Amino acid sequence: MLDFKPAKPNTTAIQVVKALMPLINRLYLKGLTLDIDTESIARLKTTDGHPTVLAPNHAAHADPAVMFLLSKRLSQQYYYMTARETFDQGKFGGLCSLLLQWCGAYSIVRGTADRNAFRTTREILTKGDAPIVIFGEGEISRQNDTIMRFERGVTQLCFWALDDMQKAGISKPLYVVPIGIKYHYPQNMWDVIDAALTRLERAILPPIGRTPTERYERLRHIGVAVLRTLAAEYQYKVDETVPLDVHIQKLKEQILSHAEQIMGIHTEADVLTRVRALKNLVDAEVYKDIEQMTEYEQKIHEELLQKFQQFYPDLERLINFIAISDGYVAKEPSPERFLEVIIRLEREVFGTAKMRGPRVASLRVGEPQNLRECYDTYKTQKREMVEQITLDLETAVRTLVTDVS
DSSP: OOOOOOOOOOHHHHHHHHHHHHHHHHHHSSSEEEEEOHHHHHHHHTTTTSOEEEEEOOOSTTHHHHHHHHHHHTTOOOEEEEEGGGGGOSTTHHHHHHHHHHTTEEEEOTTSOOHHHHHHHHHHHHHTSSOEEOOTTSSOOOOTTOOOOOOHHHHHHHHHHHHHHHHTTOOOOOEEEEEEEEEEOSSOOHHHHHHHHHHHHHHHSOGGGOOOOOHHHHHHHHHHHHHHHHHHHTTOOOOTTSOHHHHHHHHHHHHHHHHHHHHTOOOOSOHHHHHHHHHHHHHHHHTOOGGGSOHHHHHHHHHHHHHHTTTHHHHHHHHHHTTOOTTHHHHSOOHHHHHHHHHHHHHHHHSOOOOOOOEEEEEEEOOOEEGGGGHHHHHHSHHHHHHHHHHHHHHHHHHHHHHOO
């Protein structure tokens, strides 16, 4: 297990970061504007002073910044359950980690029984002094209009906190609040999209394949070319009579099975759960403290890292394409959907992708649900109640995202 990073909220640091947000926004977020309606603000205010989990969808890397902007707008402090690897990113990992902790972030190793993270979450909820932001999907979908399956752990932690509150004689309500985040570009992006398509075409299509067609066909040609290249690499046979979406899903499965074979593991879980398990296994080894190892242990550690290097690109590829499907853009050919798919393709073809902007993040809040009202039912039907609340939360977030025009 990676070392736990506890939250160390520092009021002064939080105020400084909030004051610097316009500069941070301009430098790193390409100009991000928060759009929230009065009804959503009113719903959030009904939970003031009570233990609360804010559960937004996770469509983009900017989502934590959006929630931080929300806390600034409401003059509140939030806690943030944050993926453990986030604390080590960038050239200044140590400083980044400390800054995140000062702003209220604490770590979790996703997909594992991270006892430190679970205990911290229960303690924060029992204390009830500030809301916790937990992204229910547990992974970035990278798609504005796609809500992936919510993890049961969010709901389970809330009920465990109610157990703790009952033991402590605390009878406060405990709220879980569905939040939908959806991005759009306030300016015309078609010239940017055309330029991005041209760059991808030059990198992956032969000159004869770059015939002028309408935008969606250009995008699809690029996608098919990427699929064929990957199919050859992973020795996957493309049957022309089979729909493209079937090939996309089968190729994901083949890439995942290849990585699992190298690791010598097998499970019947869904693709997203299996990807998380592999990523956690790799991260646990990558971030080990070698200073405490013997010379022999360091040797074994280095051998494992060399082994992991064989499939780590596969893992990153799967995470990049985890929610992709054929027809996503065709169903609604908006600039946002075009750019979501283009960014995925750029990551695959060039190894990196450019953030376009500025963007508006529309945030809508659903009706807060007081889990204390169903706590008695939970005590007799634990699994069923956790499943039902999780599904209700996922459905509410999907509705909020869908309803944003």
